[in-house]
Every structure is written in C-alpha cells, then in structure tokens.
Amino acid sequence: MARLLHRLGSFCARRRLLVIAVWALLVIGIGATVSAVGAQTNNDLSLPGTDSQEAKDLLADRFPPQQNGVNPIVFDVDTGTLTDDDHRQAVTASVKAMREVPHVYSVTNPTSSSGQTAGLLAKDQQTAFAPVLLDIGSGDLTEAEAQRVLDATEPAQRAGITVAAGGSIGSTLSTEGTETSEVVGIVAAMVILSLVLGSLVAMGLPIVTAVVGLGVALSVVGLVGHAVGIPSSGPTLATMIGLGVGIDYALFLITRHQDNLRTGMPVVDSVAQTVATSGSAVVFAG
Numbered sequence: 445m446a447r448l449l450h451r452l453g454s455f456c457a458r459r460r461l462l463v464i465a466v467w468a469l470l471v472i473g474i475g476a477t478v479s480a481v482g483a484q485t486n487n488d489l490s491l492p493g494t495d496s497q498e499a500k501d502l503l504a505d506r507f508p509p510q511q512n513g514v515n516p517i518v519f520d521v522d523t524g525t526l527t528d529d530d531h532r533q534a535v536t537a538s539v540k541a542m543r544e545v546p547h548v549y550s551v552t553n554p555t556s557s558s559g560q561t562a563g564l565l566a567k568d569q570q571t572a573f574a575p576v577l578l579d580i581g582s583g584d585l586t587e588a589e590a591q592r593v594l595d596a597t598e599p600a601q602r603a604g605i606t607v608a609a610g611g612s613i614g615s616t617l618s619t620e621g622t623e624t625s626e627v628v629g630i631v632a633a634m635v636i637l638s639l640v641l642g643s644l645v646a647m648g649l650p651i652v653t654a655v656v657g658l659g660v661a662l663s664v665v666g667l668v669g670h671a672v673g674i675p676s677s678g679p680t681l682a683t684m685i686g687l688g689v690g691i692d693y694a695l696f697l698i699t700r701h702q703d704n705l706r707t708g709m710p711v712v713d714s715v716a717q718t719v720a721t722s723g724s725a726v727v728f729a730g
Contacts, residue, residue: 446720447720449719449723449727450716450717450719453715454713454716456719457716471660474667475659483665483667483669485669485678515576515609515610515613515614516574516576517573517607518606519538519554519605519606521571521604521606522570526554526570531600531603534602534605535554535555536553536556537599539552539574541596542574545589545592546589547579549578549579550576551576551577552575554572559572573610578613581612582611585612585613590609590617593609594607615676630651630687634647637695650691654687654691654694655690657686658682658683696726697723700721
C-alpha cells in the first residue's frame with residue numbers, strides 16, 4: 445500500500461495542474477448531474493426479518509393509514525380559549541378544509557366532544573392538536589402536498605390562531621438547514637488552523653480539500669438515493685463526518701509535509717513520502 449501511495453503522491457506532485465483539472469471536472473460533472481436529476485432521500489426504510497418490520501407490515505395490512513404515523517397540526521391562542529365560539533368555528537372550518545386535501549385520510553377535530561375526550565385539547569384550552577392521518581408514507585409526501593394541508597388551516601390563521609405542523613408534514617415543510625452551523629465550524633477551523641500552522645496557505649488547504657470532498661460526497665449520496673433508500677438524515681451525517689474527518693486528515697498530511705520541507709527535502713519527494721506514510725494511516729483509518 446505504501447509503495448502504491450508513494451507513486452500516487454509523486455504523480456500528483458509532478459502533474460498537479462492535471463490533477464486539479466480532473467478534480468474540477470469531477471466536481472462540475474457531478475454537480476451538473478445532481479442539478480439535472482435532483483438529490484433523493486427516502487425515510488420509508490424496511491428491515492426484512494425483524495420484529496419491527498413484521499409489526500409495520502401488519503399495520504399496513506390491517507390499518508393502512510396508521511402505518512404512516514400521526515401528523516399533528518397544532519393550534520394555539522394567546523388570549524381567550526380555543527373553545528370560544530369564534531376560535532371553535534375557525535378550527536372546525538380548518539379541520540373540514542384539511543379533510544378535503546388529497547391524501548388526507550382522516551382528521552380529528554380537537555375542539556369537538558370526541559376530540560376533548562381523546563385529550564387533544566390542553567387543560568388551559570389554549571392549545572390543541574388535530575391528528576392528521578395520510579394514505580401515503582413520508583417518503584411519498586411532497587412539499588406541495590404538505591403545504592396544501594397547512595394552507596387548509598387558513599380559517600384558523602385568520603382568526604388569530606397560531607398554527608404549526610408536526611410529523612412528516614412538518615419535516616417536509618421545514619426549511620431550516622445546517623448552513624449556519626457549518627459556516628461557524630469552518631470559520632472556527634480557519635482561525636485555529638491559521639494559528640497552529642502559521643500560514644494562510646497551509647490553513648486554507650485543509651478547508652478547501654474538505655469542502656471539495658464534502659461537495660462530491662453529498663452529490664454522490666443524492667444520486668445513490670435514486671437507486672437505494674437513504675434517509676433524510678444521511679446528508680446531515682455525511683456533512684458532520686465529512687467536514688470533521690476531511691479537515692483532520694488533511695491537517696495530518698500537511699503537518700508531515702511541512703516537517704519534510706524543514707529538513708530540506710524537495711517538494712515532489714516530500715509529497716510522495718507524505719502520501720506514502722501519513723496517507724497509509726489515513727487509508728487504514730478509513
């Protein structure tokens with residue numbers, strides 16, 4: 445392995461412009477492909493042969509909507525109660541409208557007598573939730589379909605009632621991403637690396653390689669999702685691991701390369717030896 449990595453490192457150092465061009469073409473090609481076909485995730489996973497899968501199959505056979513889980517639509521007021529006439533009428537109208545939305549199997553009115561008996565209305569009567577059952581799984585629920593369910597609660601919203609969606613409807617409509625935390629992590633890494641390595645170039649290399657590798661990995665995950673079921677948490681997990689491990693291993697290689705250069709070793713030889721030694725540890729660690 446070390447001999448093969450030595451040759452690889454030597455080739456990359458001698459043909460650095462070619463290697464950079466190939467990586468650029470790879471990033472552009474995969475990025476264009478993902479833009480054309482889109483990334484795909486699917487939370488409808490199965491584990492054949494397990495008790496949980498057997499229970500899920502039984503639910504699908506006997507109680508089809510229940511297998512898709514309950515999607516609570518929450519109603520909340522700051523003043524008055526949901527049992528006040530105007531609020532009750534608004535909630536009732538919203539529930540009726542939700543029942544007309546495609547793929548909605550059933551909705552229980554939390555302000556009705558049956559809803560209150562089922563515990564859908566809080567004791568202070570200011571908060572309640574309407575359990576929505578769908579006839580499709582979370583993996584088949586599109587953002588447009590989820591938005592139609594939330595739009596059906598317009599009567600309640602017009603009456604001053606705060607409405608929020610949970611379950612697969614809420615997660616489908618959620619637009620909050622991890623971009624802020626990723627940017628904060630990268631900035632923190634830049635500051636720490638610049639202090640440790642004492643060079644802006646050495647600081648930038650681990651960041652650039654980690655970001656490029658992460659971009660390619662996320663694109664590949666999105667493409668593979670068209671053929672294999674990958675949960676929506678997959679890209680988030682890949683981002684966490686990719687940034688952390690990518691910067692860590694790149695720093696490992698750069699530190700060894702800097703040590704070699706301080707001894708007077710030529711750049712090409714230093715890169716080859718670094719990839720052969722530290723690179724072997726990186727490959728072994730996975």
